Amino acid sequence: MAHSFVHLHRSPRAALMGLIVFALPLTVVDISAQGTTGEAERKVALTADVGSMDPYRDNSVVGLEIQGHVFDPLVDFRGPDFTPTPLVAERWENPDPTTWRFFLRKGIKFHDGKELTAEDVKFSFELAQASPTAKAKVANVTDVGVVDRHTVEVKTSGPAASLLANLTFIYILPKADYQAKGAEAFGQKPIGSGAYRVERWDKGQRIVLAAFDRYWGGKKAPARILIRPIAEGSTRLAELVTGGVDVIQDVPVENVKQVRENKELAVVQAKGIRQIFFPINARADTPLKDKRVRLAINLAIDRDTIVRDVLQGFGEARTGPFGSRQFGFNPEAAKLLAYNPDRAKALLTEAGHPNGIDVTWNLCRGCWLKDTEILETVASQLKAVGIRVKINLLEVNQLLANQNIGNFQIGMIRWSRQYDSDTIIAGIQAQSTTQKWYANEEVDKLIVKGRETLDRTAREKVYQELYKAMVEDPGYVFLHAQDSVWGKRATSDWSFNAFVGNASMTLFFK
Amino acid sequence: MLPYLGRRLLQLVPTLLGVTLVVFLLVRVSGDPTQLLLPATPEDRQLFRSQHGLDRPIPIQYAEYVGNLLRGDLGRSLVDDRSALDVVLQRLPATVELTLAAIFIAVLVGIPVGIVSAVRRGSVLDRLAMLGALTGQSMATFWVGILLILIFAVQLRWLPVSGRDGPAHVVLPAVTLSLYLMPLLARMTRSSMLEVWRQDFVRTARAKGLRERTVILRHSLRAALIPVVTVLGLQFGGALAGAIVTESVFAWPGVGTFVLDAIYKRDYPVVQAAVLVVATVYILTNLLVDLLYVALDPRIREP
Numbered sequence: 129m130a131h132s133f134v135h136l137h138r139s140p141r142a143a144l145m146g147l148i149v150f151a152l153p154l155t156v157v158d159i160s161a162q163g164t165t166g167e168a169e170r171k172v173a174l175t176a177d178v179g180s181m182d183p184y185r186d187n188s189v190v191g192l193e194i195q196g197h198v199f200d201p202l203v204d205f206r207g208p209d210f211t212p213t214p215l216v217a218e219r220w221e222n223p224d225p226t227t228w229r230f231f232l233r234k235g236i237k238f239h240d241g242k243e244l245t246a247e248d249v250k251f252s253f254e255l256a257q258a259s260p261t262a263k264a265k266v267a268n269v270t271d272v273g274v275v276d277r278h279t280v281e282v283k284t285s286g287p288a289a290s291l292l293a294n295l296t297f298i299y300i301l302p303k304a305d306y307q308a309k310g311a312e313a314f315g316q317k318p319i320g321s322g323a324y325r326v327e328r329w330d331k332g333q334r335i336v337l338a339a340f341d342r343y344w345g346g347k348k349a350p351a352r353i354l355i356r357p358i359a360e361g362s363t364r365l366a367e368l369v370t371g372g373v374d375v376i377q378d379v380p381v382e383n384v385k386q387v388r389e390n391k392e393l394a395v396v397q398a399k400g401i402r403q404i405f406f407p408i409n410a411r412a413d414t415p416l417k418d419k420r421v422r423l424a425i426n427l428a429i430d431r432d433t434i435v436r437d438v439l440q441g442f443g444e445a446r447t448g449p450f451g452s453r454q455f456g457f458n459p460e461a462a463k464l465l466a467y468n469p470d471r472a473k474a475l476l477t478e479a480g481h482p483n484g485i486d487v488t489w490n491l492c493r494g495c496w497l498k499d500t501e502i503l504e505t506v507a508s509q510l511k512a513v514g515i516r517v518k519i520n521l522l523e524v525n526q527l528l529a530n531q532n533i534g535n536f537q538i539g540m541i542r543w544s545r546q547y548d549s550d551t552i553i554a555g556i557q558a559q560s561t562t563q564k565w566y567a568n569e570e571v572d573k574l575i576v577k578g579r580e581t582l583d584r585t586a587r588e589k590v591y592q593e594l595y596k597a598m599v600e601d602p603g604y605v606f607l608h609a610q611d612s613v614w615g616k617r618a619t620s621d622w623s624f625n626a627f628v629g630n631a632s633m634t635l636f637f638k
Numbered sequence: 639m640l641p642y643l644g645r646r647l648l649q650l651v652p653t654l655l656g657v658t659l660v661v662f663l664l665v666r667v668s669g670d671p672t673q674l675l676l677p678a679t680p681e682d683r684q685l686f687r688s689q690h691g692l693d694r695p696i697p698i699q700y701a702e703y704v705g706n707l708l709r710g711d712l713g714r715s716l717v718d719d720r721s722a723l724d725v726v727l728q729r730l731p732a733t734v735e736l737t738l739a740a741i742f743i744a745v746l747v748g749i750p751v752g753i754v755s756a757v758r759r760g761s762v763l764d765r766l767a768m769l770g771a772l773t774g775q776s777m778a779t780f781w782v783g784i785l786l787i788l789i790f791a792v793q794l795r796w797l798p799v800s801g802r803d804g805p806a807h808v809v810l811p812a813v814t815l816s817l818y819l820m821p822l823l824a825r826m827t828r829s830s831m832l833e834v835w836r837q838d839f840v841r842t843a844r845a846k847g848l849r850e851r852t853v854i855l856r857h858s859l860r861a862a863l864i865p866v867v868t869v870l871g872l873q874f875g876g877a878l879a880g881a882i883v884t885e886s887v888f889a890w891p892g893v894g895t896f897v898l899d900a901i902y903k904r905d906y907p908v909v910q911a912a913v914l915v916v917a918t919v920y921i922l923t924n925l926l927v928d929l930l931y932v933a934l935d936p937r938i939r940e941p
Contacts, residue, residue, distance in 0.1 A: 176899065179717055179720065185718045185719050315718065332891030332895065334801075358800060358889040363784075366787050366788070366799045370799055372799050525668070525673050529670055532673065
C-alpha cells in the first residue's frame with residue numbers, strides 16, 4: 129500500500145527536543161528504577177489513531193499495525209527472509225496451478241469463544257473483494273469454495289505466485305459476529321482470532337489490547353498493550369524520556385543520536401521498510417526519452433553519501449527495484465548503476481547533450497523522510513554532470529494526479545511494506561502500463577512470467593532477470609528505501625519483528 | 639429580549655448555509671481523495687468516485703448535500719465509512735473542554751493584569767505587564783507547547799507530557815492555548831479602563847467621594863468590560879483554530895488533530911462536518927456573547 133505518513137521535521141523543534149533528551153541526567157526524579165521488564169503492561173506511542181478496526185475499511189499503516197494484533201491472516205511472511213508462516217491455515221497445497229487448497233488449523237477460537245471455520249474465511253474474502261482499498265489484493269481470485277469445515281479452496285484466474293503474499297493482508301473476520309453487529313459497529317467493537325483482543329478504545333486517546341487466553345498459539349506476553357496515538361515526534365520523544373511510554377514509533381531522525389547517547393533509551397532500527405521510487409517519464413518529448421539520459425541520471429547520484437549524511441544512516445541505498453535482502457535481488461545488475469559521474473557525462477554527450485539538460489522533478493514536502501534535503505542533494509550531484517534539476521514543489525494530491533495522467537518528467541511513488549517482488553513491481557508499474565509513461569516489452573513479459581511461476585527457485589531467477597532488465601533500461605531513478613526508526617526504554621523487552629512484511633505490523637514483545 | 643433572540647437565531651440559517659457552501663467548494667478545489675486512497679488503477683478510482691457520487695456536477699452534489707443536511711445526515715467518511723457527524727461529535731467535548739479551560743485561565747490572569755496596568759499606568763509594573771503581553775502574543779503556540787513540556791513535564795515532572803486522562807492533563811495545553819488570548823485581554827482591559835476613566839460618570843463617582851476601589855471595580859470595570867467581552871467572543875474562533883496546533887502537540891483527542899488528518903486525506907464529508915460543527919459552536923458563542931453584552935449594557939436592547 130502507498131502509505132500516507134507525513135514526516136514533519138523542523139530544525140528548531142529538533143534543537144528543542146535535543147534539550148529534552150539531554151535534560152534527563154539533570155532531573156531530580158530517578159525513573160531508572162522503574163524498569164519495564166516483567167511488568168504486565170507495555171505502553172506504545174504510535175503516530176496516529178486507527179479509524180476503524182475493520183481492515184477492509186481502514187487499511188492505513190497504523191490501522192494494519194493494530195489490527196494485526198486482533199486478527200490473524202491465513203498465512204504471514206515472517207523473519208528476515210520473509211518465510212511464509214502458517215497462521216490460520218496450517219498448510220496448503222496446489223492441486224493445479226490455479227487452485228490453492230488451504231487446510232485450516234482446528235480449534236482456533238474467536239474472542240467470543242466460537243470456532244473459526246472455512247465459512248469465516250470465505251466471508252473475509254468476500255469482504256476484501258467488496259472493499260475499494262483491499263480488493264487489489266484478491267483481484268486474481270475468481271472463486272472461494274468451502275470444501276469442509278476446515279478446508280477452503282481458492283481459485284485464481286491464472287497461476288498466482290504472489291497470492292500468499294497478498295493473503296497476509298487478508299485478515300480472517302468472524303462472519304456471525306460481523307453480520308450480527310453490522311459493518312460500522314464491528315469496526316468499533318471488533319473481535320478476531322488474534323493474540324490480543326480489544327479491551328478498551330477511547331478514540332484519539334488510547335487503545336488497550338489484552339492478551340487472549342485461548343489464542344491458538346498460546347497466551348502472549350505482555351498481558352496488556354496500551355497504544356496511544358501521538359502525532360508529534362517531539363511529544364512522543366518526551367513521553368519516552370519521562371517513561372510515559374516504553375516504545376515510540378518514528379523517532380525524529382535529528383534526535384536519534386541524542387537518544388542513543390542517553391543510557392536509559394535505545395534506538396531500534398528496521399531496515400528499508402519504506403521504499404521510494406522516482407518514475408521517469410520516458411514517453412513525453414524530452415531528453416528523458418533516451419535510455420542513455422535515464423542511465424546518466426542514475427549513474428550521477430552518490431547514494432551512499434545521501435544515506436550517510438542526509439539520512440544519517442537511516443536508509444538503504446538502492447540501485448535497482450529490490451533491496452539486497454529481497455527476493456529477486458541481482459547482485460551483478462545492482463553494480464550497473466553504481467555512482468559513476470564520468471560515465472554519466474559520457475552518456476549525456478553520446479546522447480547529444482554535451483551542454484547538459486534541464487529536467488523538472490516533482491516533489492511534495494513532508495511526503496517522505498528528509499524529502500527536500502535529499503532531493504536538493506541529488507540536484508547538486510546531478511548538476512555536477514550537467515543535469516540541471518528544477519525542483520517543482522507540489523501538494524501530494526496534485527503530484528499524484530499529474531503523475532496519473534502522465535503530466536510529469538520525474539515523479540514519486542511511495543510503496544510501503546511490500547515484500548513479494550510481484551507486489552512491489554505490480555504497484556510501481558501499474559501506473560506505467562496504464563498511462564504508458566514507460567514501456568518495455570521485456571519487463572512486461574517478465575512480470576507476467578514471475579507472477580505465473582509457482583516454483584520458488586525458478587521464480588527467483590525470473591525476478592533476477594527482471595531486475596537486470598529494469599536496471600539496463602531504467603524507468604525510475606533508483607535512490608533508497610528509508611528505515612523505520614523506533615525508540616524504546618533501554619530496559620524494555622520490546623523488539624522489532626522483521627525487516628519488512630506483515631510481521632513488522634505487529635508489536636509483539638519477545 | 640425574546641424577539642431579539644429570535645431574530646438572531648434566524649440569522650444563523652443563511653450564515654451556516656454560506657459556511658457549508660464555502661467549505662464544500664474549498665475541499666473539492668483542494669484535491670481528489672482517490673489519488674491517495676486508491677493508488678491502484680484509474681478504473682478503481684472511477685468506480686470509487688461514482689459510488690460516492692463524486693463524479694456528478696458540483697451543483698448537484700451540493701444540492702444533495704444540503705438536502706441530506708436538512709435531514710441531519712452529514713454523510714460518511716470516505717476513508718473508513720463512519721458517520722461523519724458521529725466522529726466529529728465524539729471529539730467535540732475534548733476541544734470544548736480545552737478551549738473553555740484556556741479562556742478561563744486567560745480571563746483569570748488577563749483581566750486583573752489589565753486593571754493593574756491601567757491603575758498603575760506608566761509604572762514599571764505596567765511596562766513589564768505590557769512587555770510580557772507582547773512577548774506572549776508573539777510566541778508560536780507550537781514552540782510554547784514544547785517549551786512547557788520541557789520545563790514542567792520533562793524537567794520538573796510536575797505534570798504529564800500529553801494525553802487526556804484527568805485534570806492534570808489539561809493544565810499544560812490550556813496554558814499554552816491561553817497564551818494566545820491572555821495578552822489580548824490584558825491590553826483590551828487596560829485601554830478600555832483608561833477610556834472609561836475619562837468619562838463623566840467616573841468623575842461624578844469620584845466627586846461623590848467614593849473610594850477608588852469602588853470606582854474601579856463597581857463603576858468603571860462594568861463599562862470597560864463591554865469591548866473586552868466582544869473581543870473575547872470574536873477570539874473564541876481564533877482559540878478554536880489555535881486548538882488545532884495545541885491538540886496536536888499535546889496529543890489531545892479533540893476535533894483539531896482529527897480534522898488535520900481528514901484535510902490531508904481529502905475526506906470531504908468529515909472536513910465538512912467538522913467545519914460545520916465548529917462554525918455552529920462559534921456562532922452560538924458569539925450569540926451568547928452578544929446576549930451577555932446586552933446584560934452588561936441595557937442600551938443595546940433598544941432597536
